Amino acid sequence: MSNVGSFGCEYAKRGTAGCKQCKQKIDKDTLRLCKVAANPFSSEGGEMKMWYHAGCLFSTFERARATTRVVESLDDLDGAESLQDADKKLLQRLIDDLAEKRRNKAAGGARASPKKLVQTTLPVSPAGKASAGASAAASSAAASAAASTLPTRAPLSMAGPGDSPEDAAKDNAFRTFRKLVAEIADRPGYSDKTRVLAEFLAKGSTGGGFKGDLSLLIRLLLPGVERRVYNVKDRQLLKIFSGILGAPIDAMQELLNSNGDIAETVGIEFDKRGSGAAKSSLSMQEVDAFLDRLAGLSREDDQGAAFKQLAAKCTGNDLRMVLRLVRHDLRMNAGSKHILDAIDPNAYAAFQASRNLHDVLQRALAAKASPVKRNLSVRAALMTPVLPMLAEACRSVEHAMRRCPNGFYAEIKYDGERVQVHKQGQQFSYFSRSLKPVQPHKVAHLKEFIPRAFPGGDNLIVDAEVLLMDTKTDKPLPFGTLGVHKKEAFKDATVCLFVFDCLQFNNDNLMLRPLKERREEVKHRVHLSEAELIRSPAPLERLLKRVFNEGLEGLVLKSLDGVYEPGKRHWLKMKKDYLHDGAMADSADLVVLGGYYGTGSKGGQLSIFLMGCHDGEGTWRTVCKCANGFDDATVAKLQKSIDWVKYDRRSPPSWLRCSSGLLPDCLVRDPKASPVWEITGAEFSHSSQHTTGGVGIRFPRVTKVRDDKTWREATNLQRLQKLAAESKRFTGDAGGDGGDDDDEDDGEAAAAPPPKKAPAGRKLAKSAEASSSSPPKRQRLQLPDALKSARICFAAEVLPAERRELERLVFAYDGDVVDEAADATHLVRPDGAAAGDSAPGVAVGSVSWLRRCLAARRLLPVT
Template sequence: MDADELLAQDHRKPETEEDLDQKYPNRPHNRGSTWPFHNLYLDLFNPLSEIKKDRATAAPARRKVGPHGKSAAHLNPLERRRDVIERFISRWRKEVGDDIYPALRLILPDKDRDRPMYGLKEKGIGKMLVKIMKINKESEDGHNLLNWKLPGQGAGARMAGDFAGRCFDVLSKRPMRIEPGDMTIDEVNEKLDKLSAASKEDEQLPIMTEFYRRMNPEELLWLIRVILRQMKIGATERTLFDVWHPDAESLYSISSSLRRVCWELHDPNIRLEGEERGVALMQCFQPQLAQFQMHSFEKVIARMKPTEDDNVFWIEEKLDGERMQLHMVPDESTSGGRKFGFWSRKAKEYTYLYGNGVNDENGALTRYLKDAFIDGVQSIILDGEMITWDPEQDAIVPFGTLKTAALAEQRNPHSNVPRPLFRVFDILHLNGRDLTKYTLRDRRNALKKTVRPVHRRFEIHPYEEATTAAEVETALRKVVAEASEGLVLKNPRSPYRLNERHDDWMKVKPEYMTEFGESLDVVIIGGYYGSGHRGGALSSFLCGLRSDNDKQGAESMRFWSFCKVGGGYTAADYQEIRHHTEGKWKEWDAKRPPTAFIELAGGDAQYERPDMWIKPSDSLVLCVKAASVAISDQFRMGLTLRFPRFKKLRKDKDWKTALSVQEFLDLKSNAEQEHREKEFSLDKSRKKRVKRTTKKPLAVAGYDGDVDVKYSGPSGHIFDELNFFIMTECHVPEKKTKPELEQLVKANGGKIYQTNTAAADTLCIAERRTVKVASLQKNGQQSIIRPSWLLDCVKQNVIDTGLPDLLLPFEPKHMFFMTEDKEEEVAANVDKFNDSYARDTNIDELREIFKQMDQTQDDYTIDAKTFERTEIDMQEKVNAGYTAPCGWLFRGLTFLFYANTTPQKKPATRELRKEDQRLSLAHNTARFAGAASATSLKTAGITHVIIDPGTLSSADLSSLRSSLVEKPGNKMPHLVSVEWVEECWKNGTILDEERFPAPR
């Protein structure tokens, strides 16, 4: 357990039953005892996991009737999950009672804020299991447990990256029990409470030993996942909440309390009243968020809905810190005292850091708040931003130093070092009254009359009133000059919208990415093993800068850690890095770190310590690009790159010619100076993407912007560039033999093979379970598509005569068998009634859909804000270097697929020109992957213009570049080859555009 985890431990006195009854007077009480723990995985976890793995087989044992009278085997995956959860909850209510909190906190451990963190990670659990089972650390099993990300030895090699799977593999060889144990859910919760309260290994070890003694290996596997809060059962909390109560998700969003959801909403027939939907004291809520900016200041202002009588909007500086909410209530233990609580946007409690009262000696902030409120203020909830303030510079310190500053303030108060500063911009509760329904203008008036600012500790965030776009531009120029993050425009007539991203608050950010941030040459000095499908191989790399103080000898060089780079690699890039570094990697030994070559931050703590390290003289130079540079105490450089992405290998450079510490600082200083002298441009992209600068202007000459770019062409080329392995005949929706299906595919441009391995990316087609199909399904590496998809594609393109040949996205009904990574993508192509978003529906299908509408409740509806929140969270992960799911790869980007518009002789038959087929296929791919399509250069927000270089002359390309330069707007699209789309799709990551340029 590290220092931060120790600080974060909640040492409050445990609540007694009397305390809980007083706090929740109407909480439910179960009639019977809770189930054994193994019921959770037998009745819930395993069935949900099976749905992920096996979606098409309909084994008799699982043919249970679903919610609408259909066999569970014939429900789509979403319905099957819901069916499993409904049966589990219904049985719990019948056999145990209405209090499902004991079970739900084990099913959704990451949502249970009432149980503190355990301070245990994979390595700590692995060490305890080695001791409990008395395994030699050097043995195969000991090595596999302690080095779970490494490829592993023996049978454990296949579990690389899956810690719980590794544990199960080892525990299965040494079980104390073969059959499921007798520990009840209540007992498990009691032991986990003790485990979270234990701060030392010798206190935790007896608890883990009892778990080992009373549970079988499968129970322990799921227990470990509960402790790590990494369940991965294939069902989100939203589905579980929806089944439990229609208001459950809403209540969790405003309270972040799983206990409150279970105890206040135990009766699904009793709905929340209006006053119960507001914020509550000392209960973390999900705050209002600012909407992404529009493409012009005028549109931003228009979204504020100004009136003739009141067209004012407010301009605030966007602060570069951490969103924080402060709650204050009377402290009953002291006369006139006050008790404080602090929570971040992600519902993490920071009271331990900033203080629980004015007399809290460990409080980095509250000790200064004795006179911060006027007399008469008993309780209050404030919304604001916690930032770091440097008193010597009298300026805000950039993002990344807040916790360090708070800890320094705890140890040495009143010092002249950087300190936390809370900037308040809203008040939501005052003396028992919910203020969220009042306008922002009224709330600000209440804030000014309630709070007394404490200089450079606790302040009200200022704002300016404005009415025109010119005032926004002036304010933006000012914050750019001060190197600030941007602006937030607010509608003073608006209420506070909990857990919403609304147009009443709009971000406006300058795009001030400079050239040095696009191409930095850094040296690989360490590597990290991946998890999940990346397990067993180095998937991200620690990169460093050469220390200028060292001698220029290979044996005396030292590199400072600078950044971790985990995105932008193709499979070929990984292979090339492995090829050039094979046999040169060494395992990192924390007791004997290679300080002669590598210097990490944190001294003995060794921040960002890699799994493996390599001598810089044996290593490679990477060219990387990033969104920005940020201060960070996690890297020896003191700075790091935000959202770095691999660009290319620099084989022409070695460690001596790569970037040094001083060279980087010089680059940074020069770039900032140049930037201050340049005009800013409005960042119109939802993604944090780097502005690309080029030596020559890019554009499209001879291109008529008034003409829509369409890929019109004849039928017969739907399956061009695709390979098929057809295994059975077709019976639905019409009967066709295997040879007839093969002829259909060939007539539409596809290629036929008699094995799934004869060609790359072969699509396997089958409708019944033959020996060959069963073998392929058992392998589990490839999806199997029903022949009905082929027929639907052909039929749709007959209907859409005159439009481009576009493949239909797969629907659940098209899939005979799906691999795990396909489920979410396929389910997203139909609505909750299985109505296709892309395919025309026939009369019989419409009748069936209408029947389902009559039977189905609205519980399945995914509201816009939930979808948007999911999209934002996913985008943040993608930006941070995670592998994007197929359907999210290009989300947020807008593509224009440009084909030669020179008039062609009209063909005698409807045959698509061969040179356009590649663009058409790439267009289909981009649609599958979430990209928006533009039809003309006049379309706003185009991020990429995609061309097939082989189809355009040099004159066409020159004309295209000229048109791009003349295109209105401040940000020029990337002009890339169609190969960029193909390779991004193939590798599952956004690759650097400069690797796929259009020819000159």
């Protein structure tokens, strides 16, 4: 039975798919809706899913005919039962709004409001008045629905009964906020930054104390705390302000490449053209209302109209600060601790535990007003994620014994995904290490078993690791196998939850109890993760040897008397690449092939490097992207010491094999004259992103500059593959890249499936850095993305010269070339070759078929 015309919903797995309506990427773990349509690329019919932001899909329904099928209830969305409650409420709101609009339209009533049709020329609101009314009139259904899901933020005014409104207005002025940010940024020491804010709160603008909205002030100072998603990145901002200001986008792009700061880039062009107000009249409330509105807009035209309306009231410095708020980076080098310490000495610890900023501020003010002096309590809140406690690297057994002289628990460090489970009655919530909701397919079945594991536990918070276990060998499978498509390749496996800590049981807060007591509290209620009590070096050495021999990741060491401290690195972790100065880690001598522009303090500099090796046949293959190992001074020197040339997508070099998701901003002019660096990682990993036949390096970092080696003495492809095979730890597809530690990684990395069990149609993970640094859309139109969805594998019978020519064309048309047929969507054989076996789900075409696709500039059915 065909599903064409039906609808579905899920959370984005990788963040690479684009919305069909607004053309923007749908961020990872964000709710997305799909409409099932016929697949035009298949000769056998078939179906394909077209993805949308929730608001974008419903905006298309508003323009649809009355006979067009639309989503009329949650039952029309396949997968809605697995969504978080907040997202179900959002969808129901969109459904109700759509139904009302369709009823009005049918009655001949409310067609599109005239105000919406002239949104780009909305008049500027009078100074001092919030533009929320105009914003609401111009917002789409998506905007109103998204705004409804934002947390309630009641004002927290510090003005007293006798204080004048003028004093509060001065403290709430956006100009005052800008001045405060500049003063904090100018202070080099963290304690000085805290002191600046504390003095401002004590004195305010008039010297009589801060009279404005404290909650709003702190939220704006910490834009990453209640992280609103704006669906706009640097590339879109360039395009929007190029249109508003009439500035050439190419010149703005060059300026952005040189300074790495979108706010400064737009501000310079804004000042140059004398746009905007002569004096700042914005209030913090107006800016906050604009940010709420922007968070609900996904179409570029609507975003441009909103920015245009705000820009008319901004000075250049106002606009710079607004853009910094949109990019969640005020560039003042002050985090939550430095800001909250100015409120109360315990405010940061309380926030780490509850993540409820408004509640912490409210309690801090109440504690200051109380005649009885008391400390701000540190407590967790059910259904609100607690910042997890972390571990720092431990590089020797001796160091572990010094840190925990009274003994410690040594727990197996499994290579899974950390999850925090909250249960309140029959309601469950699951949060990742980064405090985001866990994708439902990873934890869907746990709801049935947790009540059995915790009998009598109506309310609880547990810290755990979720991973896939092989039911035949009873061993954990590699990191990344929890992906919805990866799990299908491991039929003899089941998802397991390894609980290693309990933060709350019913109404008892266990965080301030020693670890020994916390384990005693739950050990008779649930099977805890494996741990061994260690009091001397010999047992720890034996346990380390066993763990490494079994191919496990390492150990986490926890003091017997330690309490649970959210966000603190007071545990220890021991891994192969930490011990013996990294002598046990995997490493290779690789050549610098390209670079990517950094952001923040590295803005305008090539600070991320594409590393690779020679294959012995005149071609260079990519192995990993590396951003760790050099200080700022060394990175600055590398801008001139390496001969860089800008990468031209229209004319890719013949010497480089690089997947389209990893194309660098710049290439080295001559790879044979490029420096050789020793790259060390946690382990060799399976990578379908890179072009080394499946070999990548997990969490790479530069450990040594090999001036004694040239490209001839560097690790070549054959040697790299041998090193990976000899490591005997050929684990999941982590994309070949990662942070400086696997505890930092919450992404859905892919794993190497068993032979002949790889699911068809696997998607390649796209690099976030490469995506954000690719050329503007206007430039990319010169090269059609005809093969964007294709991963081509060439059969061994294709002549080398012909293969090299076709590979360059595939890359130029935004396709990818893979070495393994199981990783491909299409297998290309020579014309007239006899049909042979191919992996399930892989289409087999000829060289002539591929050339026809390139000539037609689209993917044709295989014949």
